Amino acid sequence: MEGANTFSRVGMHVMRGCLIVPIQIELYDEVLQQLQRDILNKVNDTGVKGVIIDVSVVEIIDSFIAQIFVDICRMTALIGAQTILIGIRPALAGALTDLGIGVRDIHTALTLDHAISQLEPVVSPATSVLNIPEEDMTHEDAEYWAEDAEDEADLYVDEGQ
């Protein structure tokens, strides 16, 4: 993609089996598209089953930005990871509701702690594949993700370009 290195990217790291994505830059179209790709690649590479996106410093979420987050949730679900948005401030929540962004579309948690607790049954290495409710994961998913469930190292997006 043209100009792939000219705009800022969001750094992300793996912690306790979750991919943590703290958004600390302004969300332009290209940044969001790149973020979407980066998250999907990282989930694919590391085999994490949980993604936590921190939007606590995001100023405004309009329907376009919300759509990208909804897409990220759906796409990561397709490759076996659940995404949770954290840090939606009360004032932003009011605007989002009026905008018509349904709670059903995006999983949310108040804090990082809550999000990790929510994801714990899904990402915990001890659970492995057997304890995960069948409806949450297909057999193909299970076989695929079981192979690299151990990957816990801190990883950043732009490693060795």
Added chain:
Amino acid sequence: MGGPDFKMKKNEHRVEVLAEADVAKAIYAAQSLSQEMGFEKTARFMIATAVSELARNIFVYAGAGEVAVQAVEVDGKWGFEVIAEDAGPGIKDIALALKEGYSTGGTLGLGLPGVKRLMDEFYIDPERQIGTMIVARKWL
């Protein structure tokens, strides 16, 4: 509901929307003005989100246009007003564009009904032959 019928306006700020970065400029103008006018935090977020939506619509659907924000007074009441104007393809069916879930731009399609809910008054100029003009207001 009519079009712009204000008796007084002040602190007008116009932002030309030609690129995506201009959406951020429009948001900033909306945030500064609504804060200056004394809107409380939730209302400021609603206004900024509505302006973001309108500015982004211009960028996505029309390519170029202008967003103007200003304080208006009608019958002793002050309100925040945003006027979004472009010379793009226009809205063929206004009623349809205001229906929940309708979109031609591949988005959630909640843009305009969302703006209508976020603001107190919402008006699309139905007479306009070229492009689109949308006026939305929120009262203090």
